[in-house]
Amino acid sequence: MTRITRRILLAGAMALAMIPAAQAADPLKEIRIDWATYNPVSMVLKQKGLLEKEFAKDGITITWVQSAGSNKALEFLNAGSIDFGSTAGSAALVAKINGNPIKSIYVYSRPEWTALVTGKDSKIAGVADLKGKRVAVTRGTDPHIFLVRALLGAGLTEKDITPVLLQHADGKTALIRGDVDAWAGLDPMMAQAEVEEGAKLFYRKADANTWGILNVREQFLKDYPDAARRVLAVYEEARKYSLANYDELKKTFIAVTKLPEAVVDKQLKERTELTHSRIGAPQRESILAAGLALQQAGVVDAKVDVKATLDALIDDQVPLPTN
Numbered sequence: 243m244t245r246i247t248r249r250i251l252l253a254g255a256m257a258l259a260m261i262p263a264a265q266a267a268d269p270l271k272e273i274r275i276d277w278a279t280y281n282p283v284s285m286v287l288k289q290k291g292l293l294e295k296e297f298a299k300d301g302i303t304i305t306w307v308q309s310a311g312s313n314k315a316l317e318f319l320n321a322g323s324i325d326f327g328s329t330a331g332s333a334a335l336v337a338k339i340n341g342n343p344i345k346s347i348y349v350y351s352r353p354e355w356t357a358l359v360t361g362k363d364s365k366i367a368g369v370a371d372l373k374g375k376r377v378a379v380t381r382g383t384d385p386h387i388f389l390v391r392a393l394l395g396a397g398l399t400e401k402d403i404t405p406v407l408l409q410h411a412d413g414k415t416a417l418i419r420g421d422v423d424a425w426a427g428l429d430p431m432m433a434q435a436e437v438e439e440g441a442k443l444f445y446r447k448a449d450a451n452t453w454g455i456l457n458v459r460e461q462f463l464k465d466y467p468d469a470a471r472r473v474l475a476v477y478e479e480a481r482k483y484s485l486a487n488y489d490e491l492k493k494t495f496i497a498v499t500k501l502p503e504a505v506v507d508k509q510l511k512e513r514t515e516l517t518h519s520r521i522g523a524p525q526r527e528s529i530l531a532a533g534l535a536l537q538q539a540g541v542v543d544a545k546v547d548v549k550a551t552l553d554a555l556i557d558d559q560v561p562l563p564t565n
Contacts, residue, residue, distance in 0.1 A: 267465035313382035330384030331452035332532035351454035362440035375423035378413035385426035
């Protein structure tokens with residue numbers, strides 16, 4: 243080997259040594275996951291300690307965070323303060339359009355969790371009657387998107403109303419107090435207003451409620467794919483348990499929310515279906531329709547490729563148990 247050849251090889255080795263190696267993710271120590279009253283399965287999952295049991299042998303801690311709405315779950319995901327968050331499918335799509343690095347991986351419910359609500363003595367009878375009215379709404383959630391689509395169908399936009407931006411529970415309170423004329427409601431607060439206060443659901447459209455979707459941070463899914471698979475397997479266990487044991491689901495719901503049976507039955511029996519788990523064509527079509535409606539309403543920029551964003555959002559490759 244000549245001296246020149248040795249120099250070339252030595253220089254090459256030094257150059258390679260200076261290239262940083264791809265770093266493996268740090269060992270997983272904690273999984274942060276949300277629970278929400280609009281996601282009954284999450285409450286069973288938390289109450290039964292199923293994730294804690296699954297990951298105890300690995301020394302992995304489970305940390306629970308309550309989400310008061312899809313907007314909060316998405317804020318937590320974007321900030322990296324939770325790894326898994328439950329939202330409406332439409333809310334996840336809008337967040338993805340806005341750059342939130344998430345993947346949608348699981349269906350926890352098919353709900354009719356939102357409608358447009360007014361007080362028991364109100365003269366409002368339809369969406370067109372909202373023109374010039376004050377409407378409580380939580381931006382970045384399915385109720386907000388439901389409201390925008392309802393207005394669009396009546397030939398109106400948000401400019402024709404006065405949106406009063408409140409978190410869901412505060413929106414219900416504002417409606418009951420008479421501080422607003424209507425509210426884009428969310429269960430269980432909506433069911434409570436209906437049962438206890440005589441509130442009227444003056445506009446309902448079940449198929450405009452997008453699915454209950456579990457999302458994960460992209461980086462978590464990339465770094466810990468096996469942990470994500472195990473989380474979904476345990477979620478599936480909780481969903482099947484909830485489906486087969488209504489009384490236990492109801493008992494857990496009441497213990498957490500302190501709501502009366504009539505309110506809980508209205509949400510869980512009448513407006514919540516737990517028979518789905520995989521994200522397939524029906525979920526895609528529902529979420530896409532919401533995104534395109536928002537684009538038509540001017541909420542989503544006309545330049546956005548909504549379908550391509552939806553394709554980037556959904557990851558249906560995380561396997562679920564087959565039994």
